[in-house]
Amino acid sequence: MVKERLALGMDKITEIIREANTDMPLDTYFRQVATFLEKTTRVYQKVNAGNYLERDVNELKEDNQSLYEDIRGENYESSFCNPDYARECLGEELASHLCFLAAEVRIAIPSAYEGQEEYLAIIYELFTLVYTLYRQGELTKKSLQQAIYWHASDYLDVFLADRLIAGATPESGIAFTVLKAYQKDDLRYLYGYGEYVGEEQLALATFINQLPEETITKMASVFTEGYRLGFVATGKDLSIKGTVSLRFVLGFERVIIKAIANFKEMGLKPVIQRAASSALLKQGMSKVGVYGGIVNKQFDYDHRFDQGLFFDKKYVQRKLEVMQTTFEHHGDLQRLLAGPAVIEVFGEEFTPLKKKESSLAYTKEQEELLQTYEMKAASIQNTYIPREERSFTIVAYPTPEIGPEFAEIFADVIKINTLDYQLYQKVQQSLIDALDTGEAVRIIGSGDNQTDLTVNLWKLKDPQRETIFENCVADVNIPVGEVFTSPVLAGTSGVLHVSQVYLNELQFENLKITLTDGMVTDYTCTNFDSESENRQYIKENILYNRETLPLGEFAIGTNTLAYAVARKYGIEDKFPILIAEKMGPHFALGDTCYSWSEEIPVYNPDGKEIVARDNACSLLRKEDVQKAYFNCHTDITIPYDEIGSLAVVRAEGEDVLLIKDGVFVYPGTEILNEPLMNKEV
Structure with missing residues (x-):
């Protein structure tokens, strides 16, 4: 038929x-x-x-x-x-x-x-x-x-059901056909996916295929070991899982083949599916799965809201029913998923052209409906793949689009991704010890940076057994390192400003966000001539069409080597969030890092429990889960050179400076300044 x-x-x-x-x-x-x-x-x-x-x-x-x-x-x-x-x-x-x-x-x-x-x-x-x-x-x-x-x-019961099943079925689909055809000196395999293969993809594959075997082994080992450590760090049992979802860009096949072998030694079979191409399945501009060259980012941007043509209550109900039925019939397959392992790429910067009269956009009713759908879809997924049983890892590398110094940048990014996590763990503990003595943290910008923001901290009941900040090294988020917390929303107020930042594949210039009691109350940027266009750009791509979002995370990134490398090549605006968030204090709008798993105790290497896992929004799950979560988390980093001071505010006595004029000044953190002073980096 x-x-x-x-x-x-x-x-x-x-x-x-x-x-x-x-x-x-x-x-x-x-x-x-x-x-x-x-x-x-x-x-x-x-x-x-x-x-x-x-x-x-x-x-x-x-x-x-x-x-x-x-x-x-x-x-x-x-x-x-x-x-x-x-x-x-x-x-x-x-x-x-x-x-x-x-x-x-x-x-x-x-x-x-x-x-x-x-x-x-x-x-x-x-x-x-x-x-x-x-x-x-x-x-x-x-x-x-x-x-x-x-x-x-x-056709939701065809497209959506097939995607959910394929997303949990190991060693099936076109990617495995391509990987079997892989030959180091014959790039024909790249054309097997049906994804776009431009000169950049050919250059990337050629470059990776020419790297020494020990470099490939190191890249794959960092990737897979970070995944394993994510389970260890959170006390989750990897042995009950059987599959891992691999996501990567064309050109990394040699690394992926090695990573698959590593994962199989852990007892995990690979699941690989391509990124969705239908409006029925896509998530805005995000590429979730295997994908090739981005043919035209403006095309992707113009069609990010295509679902708005048919997105109504009946359609949402139908989509949730298909999702629920598919999970019910294939629950055993879903429960085996340990979570995604992702290789990201970066290099191209993009500021979209606004097409206000011709591009599709969600209505206010659709925006609210989308938020309801996302919450219910996440709840269904969490029923069959509980957050407390899964983890992830993600690492990023440049593509040739980054410029003529691609090979040198790639080599330096490998160094960034393979830093000694034990050293950073020790240094970061010094920061945490200071932060745990405070009531709040105040961040003030320098020069033209207009940041003046006070972040209210959790109050410890038992400092001998409890801590406010997590000591995060190179596990789920490669590279090292950062210390982060879920701020107390009440009392977290002020202005967050950054001159230039690259978020979710989009460029933002002079991004300024005002927070009152931990919630966004105003925002602007200078990407477009019209203030209304600037606000709409932020609302669509940072607030995800919501009127406001909470400050879900405050962190201090400690990877000064990444910062030094970015400055060396002038690519600060091209580093993805994954690396950029480690290059200074950062602030995430949306959910906390512990969303959907706040009840699970988490401990630092020193044995102290991280108690700052909730905020006033996430606590609403006890009354109405749909009010508790936002299903987004966007990190906005202020680079070191835009920081005048970052200080721990104490209830009694003098404030404790951690960063002054862009360098770390707290005892025990001096080693972090070495890459900043080293002109040879």
Whole structure:
């Protein structure tokens, strides 16, 4: 039945290309989108014939490039996937839905490479249905809305259920086919995923494939050992788990193959699935899974809220029902998941173009509904994969996009990721000992930095057995190091300001956030000419469309080597949050680091229990769990050179300075200043 549906769909695509042969805007639209789908058909047929990766590399490259050429570079300006162009050519009435459709049919690319015939049939049927409405003179905003809505709702039990199952099934999917085809001196394997392979991906893979074996071993060992230590540090039993979810970027296959061997020695089989491409499954701009080159970040940004076309109460209820049913039927598989192990990349900076009149956005009602969905979805997941039984690890490396000094930067990042955690553990304990004596911490910026913020701390009842801050080294969050706490919201007030910061793949300039009793009360930046655009940019990408968020974490990053390396190459604005948060005091908006597992005791290496695991928001879980969590956590770091002072405020006696004019001054922390003073770093 599926094969027949697919064959009919292919025939109809060919027919559309032949019929839509005028220069009328809608004919042009359908002809162009159908031509794209015809290309995916040809690739599917080649893959289905077998031995695809044995074809000539130039043919593989041509197939790959042809599927992405319409949204690459300047081509995006005349693509119907571009909301501005769609609106200009198709008119305001139909543009949003047809632009969505042009982007959504791109799920045919991974479907073609994975041989997912049902997925191809579904997407061809949606497109031909809309084309039929056009030919019959019935193409209206309402008919388009209905076609897209029922497509999204009807096929959740295919797309969502399949993704949840694949996300827990070991050693299945296209990635394992590619890893089996891996050859160090033959990059054809990169074209097996169906992800975009540009010059940057080829350069990254070539670079990693040429590294010494001992370097690959070190990279893989840091990755997998950090994962294991995450379980040890939190007292969780890794032996009850059986799988680990691996997430990485094309080019790291050599490291991943070594990491898989390490994980198997721990008793964990790898689960690998690609990042989602459908609006039914995506999480904004986030890439959760395996992915290739980012063809066009503006495309991703323009379509981050596509779900808004059909996101209503019925759809949410349907999505939660599919999720619940899938977990119920595959609970044993889900419970074996130990959590994700992630290799991130960084190098490209991006400030989006705002398209206020043509881009989709959630309504206020949808924003509230999305928050409800996220809370209920997290609750379902936690039922089958309890937070107290799972952990994670994450590490980041640069890509060639970072510039001509890529190789040198990569080598220095390896040093950053492999620092002596025992040394940092000892130094950080000195900071914690001082912090535990305080009522609060006050942070004041220097120069043009306008930060003046007081963070209220938990009050210890038994300082001999309790501590406020966690001594965090290189386990779940590689590299070392930081000390962090969940602040007391009441009394945490002031201004947080940073001149430039890169958050969630987006650049923010002069980001300023005002906090009152631990909650965001005002915010601005200088990315755009209009203040309303600046506020909307922050609301969408830091507050995640909420009116406010709490300060879930206050931390002091201690990785001065990372800071020195960033300054050496002038890449401070390109380091990801993962590394940047270790390069100065940082402040996370959203949930605490202990969300969903506050009841589980956590101890520092000195044996003291970390008691600051809750705040006034998370405590609401005892009354209504939907009011307790926000399902986000974004770290904002003030670099050392923008810090005038960071001091522990004591109830009695003088304040204790930890950082003064960008350097550590508390006894026992002097060694942290060495990278800052070393010009050879």
